Amino acid sequence: GPLSExxxxxxxxxxxxxxxxxxxxxxxxxxxxxxKAWSSYHDKYINVRRGGPAGISMLLAGYCLLSYxxxxxxxxxxxxxxxx
Amino acid sequence: VxxxxxxxxxxxxxxxxxxxxxxxxxVRHGLIPEEFFQFLYPKTGVTGPYMLGTGLLLYLLSKEIYxxxxxTVAAVCILSVIIYGIKKYGADVAAFADxxxxxxxxxxxxxxxxxxxxxxxxxxxxxxxxxxxxGRSYLFDAKRNNIAMLLEANYxxxxxxxxxxxKKRLDYQVAMQNLKRQKEQDHMIQWVEKNVxxxxxxxxxxxxxxxxxxxxxxxxxxxxxxV
Numbered sequence: 001g002p003l004s005e006x007x008x009x010x011x012x013x014x015x016x017x018x019x020x021x022x023x024x025x026x027x028x029x030x031x032x033x034x035x036k037a038w039s040s041y042h043d044k045y046i047n048v049r050r051g052g053p054a055g056i057s058m059l060l061a062g063y064c065l066l067s068y069x070x071x072x073x074x075x076x077x078x079x080x081x082x083x084x
Numbered sequence: 085v086x087x088x089x090x091x092x093x094x095x096x097x098x099x100x101x102x103x104x105x106x107x108x109x110x111v112r113h114g115l116i117p118e119e120f121f122q123f124l125y126p127k128t129g130v131t132g133p134y135m136l137g138t139g140l141l142l143y144l145l146s147k148e149i150y151x152x153x154x155x156t157v158a159a160v161c162i163l164s165v166i167i168y169g170i171k172k173y174g175a176d177v178a179a180f181a182d183x184x185x186x187x188x189x190x191x192x193x194x195x196x197x198x199x200x201x202x203x204x205x206x207x208x209x210x211x212x213x214x215x216x217x218x219g220r221s222y223l224f225d226a227k228r229n230n231i232a233m234l235l236e237a238n239y240x241x242x243x244x245x246x247x248x249x250x251k252k253r254l255d256y257q258v259a260m261q262n263l264k265r266q267k268e269q270d271h272m273i274q275w276v277e278k279n280v281x282x283x284x285x286x287x288x289x290x291x292x293x294x295x296x297x298x299x300x301x302x303x304x305x306x307x308x309x310x311v
Binding site: 061 | 089104105106107108109111114115117148149150151153154170174178182185
């Protein structure tokens with residue numbers, strides 16, 4: 001279909017900038033996009049009859065990675081590493 | 085409250101909501117969705133993602149992008165404990181949660197089933213009432229017959245009463261007439277006898293007695309002669 005109506009997974013790599021241009025970049029559009037992604041994640045992994053550890057473990061792993069990335073500057077300083 | 089499935093997106097549909105899916109998206113090793121492995125399968129086969137993971141890990145470690153510090157040791161211990169716990173008690177906890185869910189669903193469905201049963205019995209009774217309505221004509225015929233019989237019986241009763249009353253009055257008249265005639269007869273007889281007795285004077289009585297004696301003597305003589 002047309003470029004603006006395709007989802008991220010269906011966009012080819014070369015078309016990525018063009019696809020980004022068609023997206024709704026305003027604040028409300030961004031919030032709506034985040035909300036949609038959150039709810040689709042929930043529907044896929046959490047709102048099921050027999051879920052498992054996969055639902056929250058992925059969220060926790062993502063949180064771990066994110067916090068490591070935020071603290072990388074501090075952790076990699078030599079003073080921090082020598083103080084252990 | 086986390087936003088659940090988007091409701092009210094389409095026309096207001098009053099039918100029951102679609103049930104929750106049975107199982108979530110497939111996830112390998114609890115961390116990486118299955119779509120990643122399928123994404124890499126055409127180009128690299130089955131071992132592709134694992135090689136990618138190993139290469140990435142070694143690159144991060146060697147380039148010191150991931151710094152090994154005390155938190156690494158803590159993370160390893162915590163993860164091992166968590167994984168051991170999940171592997172050992174996961175099935176039991178899942179069974180327990182499923183049982184709770186089943187109980188909730190069973191309670192609600194009993195309510196639903198009872199409501200359905202009540203409505204079905206109400207429908208059957210309604211149908212029975214409708215069937216009874218058809219028999220109304222028979223009922224009215226029977227009632228009409230009853231009433232006709234009552235009227236007939238009442239009429240005949242009154243007829244009998246009238247007959248009896250009239251008969252009593254006529255009997256009275258007849259009895260009166262009989263009595264009068266009887267009385268007249270008796271009176272007449274008495275009067276005749278009284279007059280006859282009065283008319284017999286003593287003289288005539290002596291003469292009749294003498295004559296009777298003479299007759300008797302003659303009869304006795306003739307009787308003696310005959311013997």
